[in-house]
Amino acid sequence: MTCSACGADLVYDSHEAVKGPDGMTICPYRGRGYSELRAAHDRIYFGKWRKMDSTTADIRRAYNQIGRHLNSIGRVLETKDLPAAKRDLGKAVEAYHAGDPAGESPNALRFLDHALSYAHMAIDDLLHEEGLPPHDPMEFSKWYDAVEVPFKEEW
Amino acid sequence: MITLHRYPREIMLRDGARLTLRPMAREDAGRLWDFFRRIPPEDRMFFREDVGRKEIVERWAELLDFDSVLPILALEEDLVVGDATLHRNKTGWKQRVGTIRIQIAPEFRNRGLGTAMLREMRHLGEKAALRHLLAEVIEEQQPAIRAFEKMGFERACVHRNFVNDQKGRLHNLVVLLYPMSYSETEMVF
Numbered sequence: 001m002t003c004s005a006c007g008a009d010l011v012y013d014s015h016e017a018v019k020g021p022d023g024m025t026i027c028p029y030r031g032r033g034y035s036e037l038r039a040a041h042d043r044i045y046f047g048k049w050r051k052m053d054s055t056t057a058d059i060r061r062a063y064n065q066i067g068r069h070l071n072s073i074g075r076v077l078e079t080k081d082l083p084a085a086k087r088d089l090g091k092a093v094e095a096y097h098a099g100d101p102a103g104e105s106p107n108a109l110r111f112l113d114h115a116l117s118y119a120h121m122a123i124d125d126l127l128h129e130e131g132l133p134p135h136d137p138m139e140f141s142k143w144y145d146a147v148e149v150p151f152k153e154e155w
Numbered sequence: 156m157i158t159l160h161r162y163p164r165e166i167m168l169r170d171g172a173r174l175t176l177r178p179m180a181r182e183d184a185g186r187l188w189d190f191f192r193r194i195p196p197e198d199r200m201f202f203r204e205d206v207g208r209k210e211i212v213e214r215w216a217e218l219l220d221f222d223s224v225l226p227i228l229a230l231e232e233d234l235v236v237g238d239a240t241l242h243r244n245k246t247g248w249k250q251r252v253g254t255i256r257i258q259i260a261p262e263f264r265n266r267g268l269g270t271a272m273l274r275e276m277r278h279l280g281e282k283a284a285l286r287h288l289l290a291e292v293i294e295e296q297q298p299a300i301r302a303f304e305k306m307g308f309e310r311a312c313v314h315r316n317f318v319n320d321q322k323g324r325l326h327n328l329v330v331l332l333y334p335m336s337y338s339e340t341e342m343v344f
Contacts, residue, residue: 083281084274087335088307121307128274133169133267 003027008039010143028140033132037076037123040069042137044116046144049109059101059109066096066115073122085125092118156222157282166229168267174236176275179226183235184209184216187228190235193260200320201293227275229268236260239272241279251286253279257299270302277306277333286335293318294327308333 002009006029018026029035048054049062070092077086092115099111124134163177179187191199191206204211215226222245229237242254255276259269280288290308292299304310308331316325 082278084277087281091307121305125274128166128271131164131166133167134270136169 001025001027003029003039005030006035006039008035008143009043028143033127033130034076034123034135037069037073037126038135038140040065040072041116041120041123041135042140042144044069045120045137046141046146048145050113056101059112063096063099063101063112066099066112066119069119070096070115073119073126076126077122080126080129082125082129085122085129088118088122088125092116092122157225157279159221162227166271168263168271170266172231172263172266174268175230176227176272177230178221179216179219179228179238181216181219183228184213186230186233186235187216187226187238188212190238190260191258194258195261197320198258200322201318225279227272227279229263229272231263236263237268237272239276241276241283243283243285251284253283253285253288255280255288255290257290265298269299270306273302273306280333281335288333288335290331290333292329292331294329300329300331303331303333306333 006027008027008029010027018028020026027035027039029039032038044062044065047058047062047065049058070089073089073092077089095111095114095118098105099108099115101108101112105111120135120137127134159178163175165173165175167173188206188209191202191212194206199206206212215224219226223243225241225243227239227241228235229239237257237259239255239257242256244250244252253276255273257269257272257276259272277288288308290303292303294300294313300310311330311332314328314330317328318326320326
């Protein structure tokens with residue numbers, strides 16, 4: 001399903017999913033702070049680009065998704081007085097540019113992973129400011145095609 | 156001077172626990188002393204002063220000067236469960252360097268409070284226009300080191316057999332630095 005509210009693109013409905021009065025599955029991000037940013041993060045985090053059988057197209061797609069994700073975070077931060085979060089976003093942007101798959105860097109994937117990690121930090125900064133706990137993608141992993149552990153954990 | 160309008164503020168931990176963050180007040184001496192008494196002796200060994208003595212904590216409360224030491228307490232109702240301090244020099248060559256110290260009550264460890272308080276310190280450091288945040292952690296405190304690194308702190312150096320505990324055993328001291336050198340223009344995407 002694709003959530004009409006936050007845009008979460010959920011591959012697998014879990015049998016644990018909560019149903020609304022109309023019998024429809026309720027998006028797990030619903031009611032969470034910055035649900036759109038969380039959903040966008042997780043869609044990339046659990047994306048195919050991080051798997052062993054990823055193709056060049058998958059990586060290119062992820063690069064574009066990360067770019068849009070960083071833009072979305074930037075738009076939210078424009079109205080906030082959160083220099084630490086802006087710094088995290090700045091680092092994400094720096095890593096993002098270094099990870100351009102069209103470039104020659106042999107570490108492009110690693111840079112993209114860093115960009116996503118810094119984006120996650122910026123989201124956590126926003127959540128902290130609202131008094132909310134940090135975002136934990138693994139809480140939502142059952143909704144995604146996440147049978148493999150992302151390569152980040154192998155480092 | 157850092158404005159403290161944001162306090163008191165409520166935070167929620169991942170397990171749903173709700174805490175209040177606010178700067179220490181003079182009336183908190185008893186609560187803070189009680190908090191330090193609940194810190195295990197092996198952790199208290201690394202404190203710079205003997206916080207087991209109530210008069211030490213009372214002196215801190217009497218001499219509160221947020222421009223030098225800004226203590227932020229985490230409270231569960233009336234109980235202090237965390238204490239984070241931002242230490243600054245008003246003048247001199249380190250006036251743009253802030254030193255962070257964080258202590259968490261044993262029952263609140265591994266629940267995200269340390270990270271939340273670290274995030275709070277980082278915010279205050281930004282507001283104080285510091286150039287670097289510095290933290291010194293005993294090498295055995297790996298969860299704390301990982302939390303600092305996850306937050307963007309870099310391991311600047313490790314002093315081997317540098318500090319001793321109250322039993323005279325030597326420990327490695329890890330120095331972590333958080334650079335605050337990005338300008339606003341560098342952050343534009």
